[in-house]
Amino acid sequence: MMHKKFNLTTQIIIGMVVGIGLGLVGGQQVAGIKIVGDLFLRLIQMAVIPLIFCAVIEAIGSLPMKQLGRLGLKTAAWFTVTTILAACIGLVAGWWFNPGHGLHLSLAGTNAKQLLAHQPSLQNTILGFFPTNIFEALAKGNTIQIIVFALFFGIALSKANQNQHYQTLLTGIRQINQLLIDLITLVMKLAPIGIGALMAWVTATNGAKVILPLSKFLILFGAGTLLFLFGLxxxxxIRAHIPLRGILHGFSRIIIVAMTTTSSAASLSVEMADAEKRLGVHKQISELVLPLGMALNSNGLAMYLALACVTMSQFYGLAISPIIMIKIVALSIVACLGTVVVPGGGLVALAIIVPSIGLPLESIGLLAGIDWFSGIFRTVLNVVGDTTTAIMIAADEDQLDRQVYQTKA
Known part of the structure; x- marks a missing residue:
């Protein structure tokens, strides 16, 4: 008799449901299972810093200098603007609608209040983005400083490697990055158990009231996704002077594939084909913007992280200052770098940003339980955001074939 093997997503959902049931039935008697979830989160977190460091260097260092020129600057500008807008929508939605209210988690044993209460000035916050000692930043896990260094290092490597003199170094970094991805893939096999244990602890401690904030979070994220797509x-x-009907037709397959695969990497081939054939983007533009966007740009993840941080702060009854809001937006942008193609990228990115603003790491367990549903919205925003950027750059460079829209208008 053949046994059906469930994929990881199905296993995580099963683990979440079993965990909620165990917590509701067992109550405080099963609260000790939290240690299993904590171990899983630590295993995820241990690979995050080297992964981000190597992924950013590889992505930037692999680009020829000519691609880091005019087109590269335009691409980076569009990526930055759309990602900031997405993060701000998530931040405002969370602040305005309070999805985390109704659930009160304990801050016992954490230093979140102190970290959120004693924040530096805006000037010192900006200066804090730049490292004085990269080894100190690596040791302390200062994510923003590490990414800033990696960006500059990647640019220097791209420039120095024009004649392939540093190809061995680039190959070594690429191999380390792949090994780290393999490591996280291995750790993610434990996700059903780890997330199930965290959900059991949360429901054992707080009861069935935990379900309502998660539902509110998903509804808000879905509404934010629709608003952002409408804006794009x-x-x-308006800017590229192309008909809405042609846009909807051209994006239809891309959106369907993104929703069903919940993977930016799996959507890339359809995204590139339709960008050229159904949306009129010249091949030169699509081959630069779309793979780069998959690795470095993530509108969906930025919105998700910003909304998640506000929601988690509300779980603990913590007020968020304007400085913290700026930090959340900045972290939501930089945490996207290199994590989009990683298995469980949303969970990995949360492991980067949550400790950075002083929130307890175990709060990730709540949103990890609904990560697959969140992944649908994230992936749609990611691929549509990348493709929209490609269309805008193609229009600016006069490399957009509007004939394909006329046939669908």
Whole structure:
């Protein structure tokens, strides 16, 4: 008799449901299972810093200098603007609608209040983005400083490697990055158990009231996704002078594949084909923007992280200052770098950003339980954001074939 093997997503959902049931039935008697979830989160977290460091260097260092020129600057500008807008939508939605209210988690044993209460000035916050000692930043796990260094190192490597003199170094970094991805893939096999244990602890401690904030979070994220998509389509309709009907037709397959695979990497081939054939983007533009966007740009993840941070702060009854809001937006942007193609990228990115603003790491367990549903919205925003950027750059460079829209208008 053949036994059906469930994929990891199904296993995580089963683990979440079993964990909630165990917590509701067992109550405080099963609260000790939290240690299993904590071990899983630590295993994820241990590979995050080297992964981000190597992934950013590889992504930037692999680009020829000519691609880091005019087109590279335009691409980076569009990526930055759309990602900031996405993060701000997530931040405002969380602040306005309070999805985390109704659930009160304990801060016992954490230093979150102190970290959130004693924040540096805006000037010192900006200066804090730049490291004085990269080894100190690595030792302390200062994510923003590490990414800033990696960006500059990647640019220097790209420039120095024009004649392939540093190809061995680039190959070594690429191999280390792949090994780290393999390590996280291995750790993610434990996700059903780890997430199930965390959900059991949360429900054992707080009861069934934990379900409502998670539902509110998903509804808000879905509404934010629709709002952002409307804004992107309106922008390219007006700025690139192309009909909305043609845009909807051109993006239809891309959105369907993104929703069903919940993977930016799995969507890339369809994204590139349709960008050229159905959306009129010249091959030169699509081959630069779309793979780079998959590795370095993530509108969906930025919105998710910003909304998640506000929601988690509300779980603990913590007020968020304007400085913390700026930090959340900045972290939501930089945490996207290199994590989009990693298995469980949303969970990995949360492991980067949550400790950085002083929130307890175990709070990730709540949103990890609904990560697959969140992944649908994240992936749609990611691939549509990348493709929209490609259309805008193609229009600016006069490399957009509008004939394909006329046939669908």
């Amino acid at each position: 389509f309106a922008m390219i309709t």
